[in-house]
Amino acid sequence: MNANKTEAIIRFDGVTKQYEGDSAVLKNVSFEIERGRFYTLLGPSGCGKTTILRLIAGFTAPTQGSIYFNGQLINHIPANKRQVNTVFQDYALFPHLNVFENIAFGLRIKKMKQSEIKEKVQEALRFVNLSGYENREINEMSGGQRQRVAIARAIVNRPEIILLDEPLSALDLKLRTEMQVELRELQRRLGITFIFVTHDQEEALAMSDEIFVLSEGRIQQSGTPMDIYDEPINRFVADFIGESNIVDGRMVKDYQVEFTGKTFECVDKGLQPNEPIDIVIRPEDLEITRPEDGKLQVRVETQLFRGVHFEIQCTDEAGNRWLVHSTRKAEVGEAIGLTFDPEAIHVMRLGETEEEFDKRLESYS
Numbered sequence: 001m002n003a004n005k006t007e008a009i010i011r012f013d014g015v016t017k018q019y020e021g022d023s024a025v026l027k028n029v030s031f032e033i034e035r036g037r038f039y040t041l042l043g044p045s046g047c048g049k050t051t052i053l054r055l056i057a058g059f060t061a062p063t064q065g066s067i068y069f070n071g072q073l074i075n076h077i078p079a080n081k082r083q084v085n086t087v088f089q090d091y092a093l094f095p096h097l098n099v100f101e102n103i104a105f106g107l108r109i110k111k112m113k114q115s116e117i118k119e120k121v122q123e124a125l126r127f128v129n130l131s132g133y134e135n136r137e138i139n140e141m142s143g144g145q146r147q148r149v150a151i152a153r154a155i156v157n158r159p160e161i162i163l164l165d166e167p168l169s170a171l172d173l174k175l176r177t178e179m180q181v182e183l184r185e186l187q188r189r190l191g192i193t194f195i196f197v198t199h200d201q202e203e204a205l206a207m208s209d210e211i212f213v214l215s216e217g218r219i220q221q222s223g224t225p226m227d228i229y230d231e232p233i234n235r236f237v238a239d240f241i242g243e244s245n246i247v248d249g250r251m252v253k254d255y256q257v258e259f260t261g262k263t264f265e266c267v268d269k270g271l272q273p274n275e276p277i278d279i280v281i282r283p284e285d286l287e288i289t290r291p292e293d294g295k296l297q298v299r300v301e302t303q304l305f306r307g308v309h310f311e312i313q314c315t316d317e318a319g320n321r322w323l324v325h326s327t328r329k330a331e332v333g334e335a336i337g338l339t340f341d342p343e344a345i346h347v348m349r350l351g352e353t354e355e356e357f358d359k360r361l362e363s364y365s
């Protein structure tokens with residue numbers, strides 16, 4: 001591929017990263033980041049999220065493969081020559097400097113004129129709603145305010161990309177939710193590309209234009225939050241994003257699958273007859289009926305009231321557990337039926353690549 005033809009601001013092409021003596025942390029990873037969008041790297045601890053940020057920032061170099069920035073190979077360009085700033089999990093603010101000087105720090109190193117520094121710092125403070133806090137000491141600021149100072153420091157020089165490594169993890173839940181909204185809004189106003197790391201799937205779904213779901217050094221799936229939630233590519237993604245019912249199944253023929261020993265109508269086609277598959281049905285796609293009207297017959301094991309819905313755990317005769325989110329109440333021990341639309345059945349082929357998966361889904365529409 002001609003690197004200069006791409007519109008991507010960042011492109012990873014077959015990137016592998018191996019720290020000394022260890023097995024590969026990233027394995028042949030390829031992706032593109034488009035300008036001006038909000039990306040999230042989502043995955044469990046140790047899957048390689050921070051390593052991707054470090055490679056983009058230039059704190060470490062790939063063992064194999066190429067990284068492009070605006071079409072230019074940057075594998076060996078040092079961090080201070082890249083148009084990238086990072087907001088770290090612990091904010092990494094200087095405790096002995098006040099708010100103004102923390103934000104001005106990078107500009108002073110660049111020997112910018114005092115009048116220009118003042119203007120830029122004040123603009124950055126306006127962006128994060130901290131005008132008037134210039135002379136405050138860092139230890140006089142709350143967690144949420146420190147967070148904003150760290151963001152102001154990252155945006156003050158208008159880099160092309162801002163990397164955010166779990167920046168909300170130190171905040172309590174309420175503040176965290178507020179900051180999610182604020183950050184997303186800030187990214188829209190600035191139009192700078194944000195690459196955000198989290199292991200919190202709800203955060204990723206709420207904030208992102210696009211999510212990369214990672215596991216064990218590979219991107220399992222990339223797409224919009226809705227794409228990934230509605231059409232997970234495999235068990236890992238289905239389990240990691242939202243809550244799911246996942247059972248073993250078999251493709252009988254086009255538009256027909258078998259699971260729990262019964263056949264059901266579905267919307268999938270083009271698989272091999274008898275091919276083993278994984279089946280996903282989201283809890284909110286299951287509806288409670290009388291036992292005789294249900295596609296599945298189950299017994300209620302537990303029920304929790306969650307405000308907007310009941311969370312009901314059931315077991316079918318084969319011993320499969322089914323989680324149901326329903327506005328209808330059931331009784332523990334009650335025999336009920338579960339029904340669902342053919343579209344609610346998500347068929348996942350074992351070992352399918354993202355390209356094959358996307359092609360298959362396209363062929364359905």
Ligand SMILES: Nc1ncnc2c1ncn2[C@@H]1O[C@H](COP(=O)(O)OP(=O)(O)OP(=O)(O)O)[C@@H](O)[C@H]1O
Nearest residue numbers: 019020022025044045046047048049050051052199
């Ligand atoms: N400098 C290093 N030297 C050796 N191994 C490292 C180094 N940095 C990271 N690793 C290892 O690489 C793997 C991926 O780490 P990374 O920090 O990228 O994961 P992560 O997905 O960001 O995890 P977390 O959510 O816990 O921060 C881990 O097993 C980690 O122990």
